[in-house]
Amino acid sequence: MEQKELLRKLPSVDEVLKSPHGLKWLKSYPRKYILRAIRDIIAFKRGEVLEGFTPDVNLNAISGNIEIKIKKLIERRLKPVINATGVVIHTNLGRAPLPPEVLNNIMDVAMGYSNLEYNIKEGRRGERYDHIRWILKDITGAEDAVVVNNNTAAVLLCLSAIAKGREVIVSRGELIEIGGAFRIPDVMLQSGALLKEVGTTNKTNSGDYEDAVGEQTALLLKVHQSNYKVIGFTEDVSVGELVRLGKRKEVPVMFDLGSGCFTDLRPYGIYDEPVVHEVVGKGVDIVTFSGDKLLGGPQAGIIVGRKKLIERIAKHPLTRAVRIDKLTLAALEATLLCHADPEKAREKIPVLKTLLQGDEVIKRRARKIQLLIKRDVRNALVSIEKDESQAGGGSLPGVYLPTYVVRLKVEGMSALLVEQRLRRGAAIAVITRIRAGSVIIDARTIRDSEVKPLLKAIKEAIC
């Protein structure tokens, strides 16, 4: 067929829109994106013709292309992925997966109206934070609690409310940066508090703090070294010592715990992670931590401590700017209820379950993945190896969790290409890592229900 003839045959936007396909699309897709897709595909076909190709330009043929284009345009950008990295609290992959109890509670509360800020008993305005105050007090032993958007906001708010224009004493060994631009000195600057560094990178002692306390001191701040460890010739001041010093000097002590763990991990051989109620029990005046790290709940910044200080913090104008919404509140309440029983929490909360699962369970899952790949993917070489996974997300630095990984090599394909194809999979993205020319699939962070989709993704990526 001649070029002119083909161009003449190419349907107009209007023709496509009024065709049975067009009318069907209008029922389910936004008109704007239907039009964009039609224009794009027609322009593409016209381009092909002008370049001398002879594409099929009848309406039925191009409708298929248009429908694919529409679906691509309105495809979800935020979507589930399979985390095969072994990093349990992966900040880039959404930190804590939530348990069904939590999701059900979100649905229940968010589908309709709720008593978010309404006191049902008295029939008047209520307080947003009342719903979780009691259980936070119960679990942590603190006098009072308030919750904001994330732990960064919690720290900023506490410093603003307690120490604006005055000095905060921090050890040089604790002037940390957490991935994603949380730096203690920067947060301090934003709050208007003045940072007074004491000690050195590897050693700070109680005398260093004591010498620094003066008229202008508003707070002694301790920060959990969430994502690194200083090893060797080191010394830091214990929580207990800092509390004693604070009492003597009448200066409040704040501890930014970062992760905020409710579960005693010592029976699992993890000794360095402070448990929130123990820290509170030692007399720290203000404790802050995240909702979506070891707590395994939604993104939130939890502040617990002395009633007088919490009241001051809650009244600060910044609290309104960083307040949590009803979805978070519903999720957090359900998460906290799961934590009310530590034994059950270990089973119910995915972060804890994934961290604390026995290596036999992980090995069995790895075997299953290996067998399925062996059975279904001919050009794959798979083996199982002992390895170590990490907690991640600024939690449990230096703690390596024994795991089993599936090492995958594909004949005629580089590891880089396999990793990329898995990541860009059409059905679901699988996030893996590469080591020594192989793709490494850590069985720790793969849910049993994800084994089948994982295999399907591997088949699609390789075959």
Ligand SMILES: *Cc1c(COP(=O)(O)O)cnc(C)c1O
């Ligand atoms: C993670 C972390 C933060 C930041 O918490 P977000 O909830 O991510 O804002 C602050 N301080 C410490 C010590 C942390 O580990």
